[in-house]
Amino acid sequence: MKYPPTKVSRILVAVVFIIFFVAHFTIPSIAANDSVQWIQQTSGTASTLLDLQFVNKNTGWIVGEGGTILKTTNSGENWTKQNSGVTTTLWAVHFVNINKGLIIFSYLFLPSWVISPPWYGLFDNRYIGWVVGHGGLILKTVDGGKNWVKQSSETMSTLNDVYFVDANTGWVVGDSGTIKKTTNGGLIWTSHTLGYADSLNSVYFINANTGWVAPVSRYDPQTNMFYNYVLKTTDGGITWKPSNKFSYYISDMQFVDANNGWAVGHYSGILKTTDGGINWFLQNSNVKKASVGVYFLDANRGWAVGGVFPGFVLNTTDNGTTWIREESVFPSTLNEVYFIDATTGWAVGADGQIWTYNGPASTSVDTTPPTVSVTHSPLNPKTFETIAVTANASDEFGISTIELYHDDEWIMTCSAPTSCSTSFLYGESGTHTYYISATDTSGLTTRDPPNSTKNYTVSYVPSGITIFVIQSPLNPKVSESVKITATASGNAALNSSRVIYVYIDDALANICTSSPCSTSPKKYSLGDHTYYAVINEKLVDLARDPVTGIKGFRVS
Structure with a gap:
């Protein structure tokens, strides 16, 4: 059925x-x-x-x-x-x-x-x-x-x-x-x-x-x-x-x-x-x-x-x-x-x-696998720099899918394409591997490289981005509302993928695509409370305040 x-x-x-x-x-x-x-x-x-x-x-x-x-x-x-x-x-x-x-x-x-x-x-x-x-x-x-x-x-x-x-x-x-x-x-x-x-x-x-x-x-x-x-x-x-x-x-x-x-x-x-x-x-x-x-x-x-x-x-x-x-x-x-x-x-x-x-039919079989290639750009990437991995495939009978693998994990499948691309961003140095597998409409598959992986090495360069976060008032009382404000500086051009996250008491309090980024004023219970802020792009923290640990305030 x-x-x-x-x-x-x-x-x-x-x-x-x-x-x-x-x-x-x-x-x-x-x-x-x-x-x-x-x-x-x-x-x-x-x-x-x-x-x-x-x-x-x-x-x-x-x-x-x-x-x-x-x-x-x-x-x-x-x-x-x-x-x-x-x-x-x-x-x-x-x-x-x-x-x-x-x-x-x-x-x-x-x-x-x-x-x-x-x-x-x-x-x-x-x-x-x-x-x-x-x-x-x-x-x-x-x-x-x-x-x-x-x-x-x-x-x-x-x-x-x-x-x-x-x-x-x-x-x-x-x-x-x-x-x-x-x-x-x-x-x-x-x-x-x-x-x-x-x-x-x-x-x-x-x-x-x-x-x-x-x-x-x-x-x-x-x-x-x-x-x-x-x-x-x-x-x-x-x-x-x-x-x-x-x-x-x-x-x-x-x-x-x-x-x-x-x-x-x-x-x-x-x-x-x-x-x-x-x-x-x-x-x-x-x-x-x-x-x-x-x-x-x-x-x-x-x-x-x-x-x-x-x-x-x-x-x-x-x-x-x-x-x-x-x-x-x-x-x-x-x-x-x-x-x-x-x-x-x-x-x-x-x-x-x-x-x-009404009788036996003649047949036609594709025996030639697709031609494929995969590359990365830039050739010598640095931290906090977008790295593009691009795959291309061609076949006389047409391409059905391109599958892209990165660091030994499947990343994505592109259907009926001739090219397929994704990007990565890292805050730390290191070496990463990648390869692709393309299948044509007859089910024949080719991989690039055939039996191994390609790689690139990310070298560390500071991002040049900073962020500063503070609460107001500095010594709040239980009857007062507290606002947390994070301000980006340096090369921090924010956009839909590069954003500020503000956390209060280990919970996400606000997300902003512009600076400064403030939380809504709120009254907090008596005692100690914590906060911090980061600038993040594609799951990579470009800057954090404080660099390690947390900031805090006490409500009296």
């Missing part, structure tokens, strides 16, 4: 020409190299399409914005719009696996909302399905979508994904950590508590007990960063355990068995697990744009889709060890992909796009 447009910029409106072409022309669009690979089908809509599922080569459904539900019974040669009864965004669709049974005559006269467990086994399950969407919406059909009936979810949170292991047991997940389970086909949905308030985008179960939801995010104070996790249950959702942490935000996830699964997200981050979701590791996708949909036929053959403008399709035949970008031209975002077998599949996306796969 995907993430809603309010969370990421996944669903973008293409230019008017593209919208008109995709939505209204009936001539199929052939891949760029004129071989039959991905062929565009006529959807009959310009709405963004978000999810799809097929039960065989002929029959499938697509859902999307504006309450859109489309169905085909001839492999997508024709798509028919079904009546959802709503106009809100529909985020996911799921039909249970084929499991034919006998039709009992007496039940044919019951209304559609009654045709549910325990009688589900008497019907053809390939026509029993669910759709979820905005505002806690759950729709169910028992007749292949001829009739869609609302079920009560008892939540207003947007539901982003739905998964059933049979016609009885299923889960929905959504915003604000929403996860609900049913064991009777949706007649009753029961809330489960995860202890997380994140927007859940994807849910996948391999049986009634074992499944996964994602993503959840937690702040790590040691690294000052947020990390994402996948949660796993082995007892049907009673308890959930987090995976290892990673930085990629997950939009879609799938498992092919109890051990092997894939998840996709930002910057075409394709993650794989081989131990049932306990540990996830990053695979090289050769693309640095967001992947939002993934589908695997088995442990080896899979596809991922995404992009912004244009979209892209990646495929692998070796369990993700190698991902190949297909050369077919997709004008805008692709949101989801589904395959019946190795030669039959579909992808859907923005502007009503529906594409069908």
